[in-house]
Amino acid sequence: MDSQDDLELQVAVAKVSKYAVSESGDTVETIERPHGGLSLVVADGQRSGKSAKAISNIVARKAISLLADGVRDGAAARAAHDYLRTQRSGQVSATLDIVSADLATRTIVVSRNSHCPVIVVTGPNTALHLLDEPSEAIGIHARTRPVITELPITLDTHLVVFTDGLLTAGERYGESFDLPAFVRDQLQAHQAAKNDQTLPAFQAGALADALLARAVELDQGRPGDDVSVVVLSVMTRQAPDPGPGDRDLAIRRLTIRFPIPAQLART
Amino acid sequence: MDSQDDLELQVAVAKVSKYAVSESGDTVETIERPHGGLSLVVADGQRSGKSAKAISNIVARKAISLLADGVRDGAAARAAHDYLRTQRSGQVSATLDIVSADLATRTIVVSRNSHCPVIVVTGPNTALHLLDEPSEAIGIHARTRPVITELPITLDTHLVVFTDGLLTAGERYGESFDLPAFVRDQLQAHQAAKNDQTLPAFQAGALADALLARAVELDQGRPGDDVSVVVLSVMTRQAPDPGPGDRDLAIRRLTIRFPIPAQLART
Numbered sequence: 001m002d003s004q005d006d007l008e009l010q011v012a013v014a015k016v017s018k019y020a021v022s023e024s025g026d027t028v029e030t031i032e033r034p035h036g037g038l039s040l041v042v043a044d045g046q047r048s049g050k051s052a053k054a055i056s057n058i059v060a061r062k063a064i065s066l067l068a069d070g071v072r073d074g075a076a077a078r079a080a081h082d083y084l085r086t087q088r089s090g091q092v093s094a095t096l097d098i099v100s101a102d103l104a105t106r107t108i109v110v111s112r113n114s115h116c117p118v119i120v121v122t123g124p125n126t127a128l129h130l131l132d133e134p135s136e137a138i139g140i141h142a143r144t145r146p147v148i149t150e151l152p153i154t155l156d157t158h159l160v161v162f163t164d165g166l167l168t169a170g171e172r173y174g175e176s177f178d179l180p181a182f183v184r185d186q187l188q189a190h191q192a193a194k195n196d197q198t199l200p201a202f203q204a205g206a207l208a209d210a211l212l213a214r215a216v217e218l219d220q221g222r223p224g225d226d227v228s229v230v231v232l233s234v235m236t237r238q239a240p241d242p243g244p245g246d247r248d249l250a251i252r253r254l255t256i257r258f259p260i261p262a263q264l265a266r267t
Numbered sequence: 268m269d270s271q272d273d274l275e276l277q278v279a280v281a282k283v284s285k286y287a288v289s290e291s292g293d294t295v296e297t298i299e300r301p302h303g304g305l306s307l308v309v310a311d312g313q314r315s316g317k318s319a320k321a322i323s324n325i326v327a328r329k330a331i332s333l334l335a336d337g338v339r340d341g342a343a344a345r346a347a348h349d350y351l352r353t354q355r356s357g358q359v360s361a362t363l364d365i366v367s368a369d370l371a372t373r374t375i376v377v378s379r380n381s382h383c384p385v386i387v388v389t390g391p392n393t394a395l396h397l398l399d400e401p402s403e404a405i406g407i408h409a410r411t412r413p414v415i416t417e418l419p420i421t422l423d424t425h426l427v428v429f430t431d432g433l434l435t436a437g438e439r440y441g442e443s444f445d446l447p448a449f450v451r452d453q454l455q456a457h458q459a460a461k462n463d464q465t466l467p468a469f470q471a472g473a474l475a476d477a478l479l480a481r482a483v484e485l486d487q488g489r490p491g492d493d494v495s496v497v498v499l500s501v502m503t504r505q506a507p508d509p510g511p512g513d514r515d516l517a518i519r520r521l522t523i524r525f526p527i528p529a530q531l532a533r534t
Contacts, residue, residue: 006526006527007526007527008524008525008526008527009523009524009525009526009527010522010523010524011521011522011523011524012520012521012522013519013520013521013522014518014519014520015518015519015520016516016517016518016519017517024519027299028521029298029299030297030521030523031296031331032294032296032324034324038523057299057301057335061332061335061336064298064331064332064335065328065331065332065335068324068328068331068332069328103527103528153527202522202524204522205520205522208520209520212518216516221516223516234527237526249283249483249488249490250283250284250525250526250528251281251282251283251479251525251526252280252281252282252283252291252523252524252525252526253279253280253281253282253472253475253476253522253523253524253525254278254279254280254295254297254521254522254523255277255278255279255280255469255471255472255520255521255522256276256277256278256297256305256519256520256521256522257275257276257277257278257469257519257520258275258276258517258518258519258520259273259274259275259276259504259517259518259519260273260274260275260276260370260420260501261370261517262273262274
């Protein structure tokens with residue numbers, strides 16, 4: 001499957017809060033893996049606003065801290081469950097997804113503790129399947145474990161991970177969001193643009209933004225829940241950073257953008 | 268100073284390894300602050316390659332984990348020092364910078380344990396100054412403390428934080444990198460583009476990339492050390508995400524891009 005092209009890992013996270021709630025109850029964090037690659041943790045605390053944020057924050061924190069120590073993903077997910085269940089006496093639940101690009105094993109590892117599926121698209125023909133085995137939220141029952149899937153790191157692989165605000169977008173208005181169809185359409189449009197050489201440079205970001213925008217549209221501009229979307233893509237590198245003798249400088253980049261609440265800035 | 272414009276926090280990180288060394292000895296991580304905002308941790312381990320990475324990794328991990336728990340920045344820096352000094356018996360040093368956009372105090376907090384200055388540019392006239400008080404690397408001496416500076420979150424504030432690979436770029440070739448002049452030039456060109464309405468959408472990213480590219484150029488394409496650049500900018504929001512009745516949806520975004528080493532991908 002792999003070509004001789006240089007590959008690039010692209011990750012894009014886009015988040016929005018439930019309408020009229022200032023703080024998202026979702027937490028998304030990322031950390032470098034000590035043996036190479038990175039992990040993303042997506043936690044959605046029960047309910048919304050401050051109480052949900054407190055829950056998703058302790059879950060994400062625990063998982064991130066263990067992953068940073070080199071603990072394997074499945075053990076980190078189990079530990080986050082045990083920790084939440086102990087802290088909150090089994091009264092409070094959270095969903096937890098861990099997605100890792102593990103350069104040591106050359107795989108993408110997906111650990112789901114969520115009823116939300118993960119969308120996987122592979123190959124130039126955008127073959128799509130769902131990781132949707134039944135999976136339980138953490139924090140409530142004894143011995144909850146994640147459902148783990150391992151995929152090879154190959155060209156034209158895309159993963160879409162999300163919290164349930166995306167899944168339920170439009171429901172209040174009798175509409176539903178056909179996520180697989182939407183993702184396939186977006187990626188096929190991308191494929192066409194690639195043939196036309198009018199390719200967007202940052203496909204993962206374009207897809208995450210398109211999904212979030214569509215969800216907000218289906219909710220008529222007032223998201224009914226916190227929505228978080230994570231896209232991870234393995235792409236051909238568009239423009240390697242040239243060094244001497246065409247050596248690739250292999251620059252790594254991370255960016256963050258968020259609005260500063262007006263009441264803080266407008267003093 | 269503040270206008271009625273909506274503000275946006277922009278963060279850009281760009282990293283490159285020393286020439287012919289596959290792994291950067293620098294570690295840059297980011298984490299959400301539990302009371303609002305985010306922190307960035309920039310650690311540079313003594314020497315380069317694997318041993319340096321191991322050091323910068325344990326330093327960054329300790330700091331990130333404490334910041335995630337809500338520990339104040341100065342205490343996190345002291346703890347990272349104590350931890351490294353205990354682990355490595357005071358034999359190994361690292362530089363550590365922590366930069367936080369703290370929405371609870373409405374300030375940017377800079378904690379330096381590094382001989383590298385932090386460049387601060389404020390206001391529409393790009394007034395520039397350096398945070399360059401003498402500051403000691405962590406890991407060696409007893410009771411090492413960070414030098415802490417607090418700045419208000421206001422429009423047109425830019426911070427440039429970097430590891431010493433940027434400072435020493437070109438030295439082997441008898442050249443030096445006048446960083447303040449370069450940063451001022453870049454931002455003034457930005458100001459001109461703003462007046463011409465040809466503004467780059469993501470100024471922090473443009474500045475981080477320009478700094479890294481210039482450093483690599485001064486090193487004739489073979490970086491003499493690991494180089495990490497972090498730019499944090501408080502900007503006018505170019506395109507708020509429109510919701511109903513012009514309500515701003517306040518979308519938060521994070522992106523990561525990095526090349527996948529060829530020996531891993533080309534199997």
